[in-house]
Amino acid sequence: MASKSEIVHAKKIFSILKKEYPSVKPALNYTNAFELLIATILSAQCTDARVNIVGESLFKKYRTPEDFFKVTNEELEKDIRSTGFYHQKAKSIKECSKILVEKYSGQVPADFDALTNLPGVGRKTASVVAGNAFGIPAIAVDTHVKRLSNILGFIHSDNPEKIEMKLKELLPEGDWINSSHYLAAHGRKVCIARRPHCLQCVLADECPSFNPESK
């Protein structure tokens, strides 16, 4: 599916990003798989910085799935309100916690399909947890990965699953987990959605969307 030249192009770009962001890591703060799962659910349409602020106090109050399951929806909504979409997120977190307790003895399943079957968990959240908590090869396609994949010419599509599959064709399995971190880091710092800094971009020579009048 992916041509030789596409693979060479992608390899060059990720080689540059790897040098640019040597200590790449998940932008969300967490100390275990369960916290990462909850934090990633909260991160939908919300900055990682905001989730980290909410998470700091949240994970002092709620340490296990049982803690989330016991609390009322109203109280949980109040505790996560500033991440937005709080009604749906609180509902997802409570239902999700219930299933973790009843079906997985309180543990987060280390399996992609089991994760996507949890309420409030789609491919992106499942990929983040599978990859970062359990080391299972996966590519999390968030808004940055989606935007940069199109800007850099890996694909022309808004469909997250198609983008995920294309990136998996372009990259060796061992690079899958970090690839989304590189694209997200670059998307936050340089290739910003509102205002891309093309003149400061290390990928300028490789980028089909390079704009010399960018800034």
Added chain:
DNA sequence: CTCCCGATAT
């Protein structure tokens, strides 16, 4: 496809 919805940058 639409709806969910707060915080921040521009």
Added chain:
DNA sequence: ATATCAGGAG
């Protein structure tokens, strides 16, 4: 005022 932020469910 408007766009955007590590999306997912109905």
